[in-house]
Amino acid sequence: MKITGAQALVKSLEMQDVDVVFGYPGGAILPVYDPIIDSPIRHILVRHEQGAGHMAEGYAHATGKPGVAIVTSGPGATNIVTPLADAMMDSIPMIVITGQVPLAVIGTDAFQECDTVGITMGVTKHNWLVTDAQDIPKIVKQAFHIATTGRPGPVLIDLPKDVANTEMEWEWPEDISLPGYKPTTNGHPKQIKEAAKLIANSTRPVIYAGGGILKARAAEALKEFAQLTGAPVVTTLMARGAFPDEHEQCLGMPGMHGNYTAITSMQESDLLITLGARFDDRVTGKKDGFAPNAKVIHVDVDPAELGKVRNPDVPIVGDARLIIEKLIGATKKVFEKEGKPDLSKWWDQLNAWRKEFPLKYDKTDDTLLKPEYCIEQIRDASPKDTILVAGVGTHQMFASQYWKFNYPYTWVNSGGLGTMGFCIPAAIGAKVAKPESMVWGIDGDGCFQMTAQELVTAAIEKIPVKIAILNNSYLGMVRQWQELFYEERYSEVHLSETIPDFVKWSEAMGCAAFRVDKVEDVIPTIEKANSINDRPVVVDFRIDPAEKVFPMVPVGRTNSQIELGPMFDK
Amino acid sequence: MGQTSYSNSGHHIYSVLVENKFGVLTRIAALFARRGFNIYSLAVSPTEDENFSRMTIVVNADGTPLEQVVKQLHKLIPVIKITEIGNGEGIERELILVTIEADANNRGMVTELAAIFEGSIVDVGHDSLTLMMTGTPDQVDAFEDLVRPHGVVAIQRTGRIALPKLVREAPTKLRSVKAS
Structure with a gap:
């Protein structure tokens, strides 16, 4: 059967079970937009290409399936570079298809031409410039395979307009033929035995769970493993939800703004059981002083992570779920032979820290709206399985x-790259993926102004996300650093108390919108927001601008030097 | 370049088997560049199988960060196999073309040098000669050092190409019968 390259592309996406794409048309991608009309794939027309990328990411975060975005050449392609970089850092499977000027004029500074493959090489797991329409099905199949296996990540297919218009003989390839791509998933049996031995001999273990748990769909295995060992679990920013916060063994988030017990448990540990985490600088603090007495088991599907930051005693390359399942078996065996280590002293210590140094904020002045309070109220008024999305900054922490x-x-959040403006489009992507789930975005007033236009997309496409702006009229995180480390010399961090009017703006974009500046209005407004399901809702919470995120481990200090904040000043 | 010799301890040699496709060289070069490593020399050509190319990359760097680059290289989709060729573990050759000022006064000395190094004269001008010589990188270094004083007009070296040395096991018995 003869079809065009563009038709082959859309058909290939259908073959990969794509149900939705986020995109924005333009000159070079025109041929692809024609068969989209006849395809069962839902196309969501965004208002800016960056929005398409973050929506695809939000979709992938919420489902584990790759998100797909289609944009045009030149500015369309450059506008999606940020989402690609974001997805690369956080290992998010994403397929981006960009139009390109015709092959014949590539390199002539043609209208809307840019070197998309060159520009995105460093922010994709792999990318392709298609030079032959016949290759399209194979490349799409390879793209999905690469994006979703091993360490997931974004890929990009650059499709010149003339290639899209060329006829090809449709055939869906049997195999993928990638001789240089064979991710190791199984782990070395000897290393797994070694790991089990370390576990059986540790009296202060900590399970350091990272985003890899979610990528590998290993949450159930992790729970079983944690219960078997009795070890405490810390969940990094990328792993929140991978182990339930309400589980008694969960210590919560470690790192720069983690809680005291999670941070200190790692510092005092004798064994870090690292599962799909990468010793990010925001977790380790000053590297030299991080978990000084801990041996390290490091499980990661990406061999380049092992020894990148911290040399592991037992490195294991493999898929987190498969390895944890094997670790469960191996550990059981060692426990049967040598007995289970007694962790009761360790738990006494951990529980004492939990009691003494919980997360705390000042509730004494009830005229000031605290961001923590607003989040707690949204949490308590919303279903337990609500999907929470955040921008980047204090509100995210x-x-x-x-x-x-x-x-x-x-x-759903932007961890590694720290992309302001992530919240709104990512929330939309998550809601498209999980229409039955409630989706709340916690955004800042700075972030909101970067990508707010996508609320138009949400309103028109009937994607009823809820966005809480924790509005302090400041770039809060930068302000916090200037207050603490630059002698309160505030440089370019003040936005405005009055402009824009977030309520009017949101209403103009087709949302229901409310402003809350009194504590007593918080709960009723959240309830009102939760009752609206036919359009997006924005709540502008006017919060205390002086509120800072604590605990905090300032840059350059070790994790043994945690600043607990004013609530613990005696 | 003349001053730095290949026997320099900071050099690492990698033989990298890659898919023979456009853009692969850029991906590899970009990986080194991103971390501030200079590629000292590079030679690329298709292998016995035209689907693949082999690169010999010589990098000037010490220690662990390079290990990380190699791991990152492995992550490139078109990279199939990377072999580090340690000191003395490879057969290494390089070719040099050099145009030398050689008039009646020194022409004899220059041709003699070429003969000593088993090089050849590949082009002749009125008062210059172009020589070609192949050898181990050390031999090429030596040749270059010796011809330089005669006045170099232009030099081009290919960069090193290398393959791992063959493992030679002493036969335990005469292999009169070949395994079928």
Whole structure:
């Protein structure tokens, strides 16, 4: 059967069970937009290509399935570079298809031409420039395979307009033929035995669970493993929800703004059982002083992570779920032979820290709206499996600290790249993926102004997300650093108390919108927001601008030097 | 370049088998560049199987960060196999073309040098000669050092190509019967 390259592309997406794409048409991608009309795939027309990328990411976060975005050449392609970089850092499976000027004029500075493959090489797991329409099905199949296996990540297919218009003989390839791509998933049996031995001999173990748990769909295995060992579990920013916060063994988030017990448990541990985490600088603090007495088991599907930051005593390359399942078996065996280590002293210590140094904020002045309070109220008024999405900044940290994550895939945020403006489009993507789930975005007033236009998309496409702006009229995180480390010399961090009017703006974009500046209005407004299901809702919470995120481990210090904040000043 | 010799301890040699496709060289070069490593020399050509190319990459760097680059290289989809060729573990050759000022006064000395190194004269001008010589990188270094004083007009070296040395096991018995 003869079809065009563009038809082959859309058909290939159908073959990969794509149900939705996020996109924006333009000159070079025109041929692809024609067969989209006849395809069962839902196309969501965004308002900016960056929005399409973050929506695809939000979709992938919430489902584990790759998100797909289609944009045009030149500015369309450059506008989606940020989402690609974001997905690369957080290992999010994403397929981006970009139009390109015709092959014949590539390199001539043609209208809307840019070197998309060159520009995105460093922010994709792999990318392709298609030079022959006949290759399209194979490349699409390879793209999905690469994006979703091993360490997941974004891929990009650059499709010149003339290639899209060329006829080809449709055939869906049997195999993928990638001789250089064979991710190791199984783990070395000897290493797994070694790991089990270390576990059986540890009296202060900590399970350091990272985003890899979610990527590998290993949450159930992790729970079984944690219960078998009795070890405490810390969940990194990328792993919130991978182990339930309400589980008694869950210590919550470690790192720069983690809680005291999670951070200190790692510092005092004799064994870090690292599962799909990468010793990010925001977790380790000053590297030299991080978990100084801990041996390290490091499980990761990406061999380049092992020894990148910390040399592991037992490195294991493989898929987190498969390895944890094998570790469960191996550990059981060692426990039967040598007995289970007694962790009661360790738990006494951990529980004492939990009691003495819980997350705390000042509730004494009830004229000031506290961001923590707003998050707690949204949490308590919304279903337990609500998907929470965040932008980047103080509001993101408050969200991670004060929400209770009890289900995997209910937390969507930009971890590694720290992309402001992520919240709104990512929330839309998550809601498209999980229309039955409530989706709340916790955003800042700075972030909101970066990508707010996508609320138009949400309103028109009937994607009823709920966005809480924790509005302090400041770039809060930068302000916090200037207050603490630059002698309160505030440089370019003040936005405005009056402009824009977030309520009017949101209403103009087709949302229901409310402003809350009194504590007594918080709960009724959230309830009102939760009752609206026919359009997006924006709540503008006017919060205390002086509220800072604590605990905090300032940059350059070790994790033994935690600043607990004013609530613990005596 | 003349001063730095290949026997320099900071050099690492990688033989990298890759898919023979456009853009692969860029991906590899970009990986080194991103971490501030200079590729000292590079030679690329198709292998016995035209679907693949082999690169010999010589990098000037010490220690662990390079290990990380190699791991990152492995992550590139078109990279199939990477072999580090340690000191003395490979058969290494390089070719040099050099145009030398050689008039009646020194022409004899220059041709003699070429003969000593088993090089050849590949082009002749009125007062210059172009020589070609192949050998181990050390031999090429030596040749280059010796011809330089005669006045170099232009030099081009291919960069090193290398293959691992063959493992030779002493036969335990005469292999009169070949395994079928």
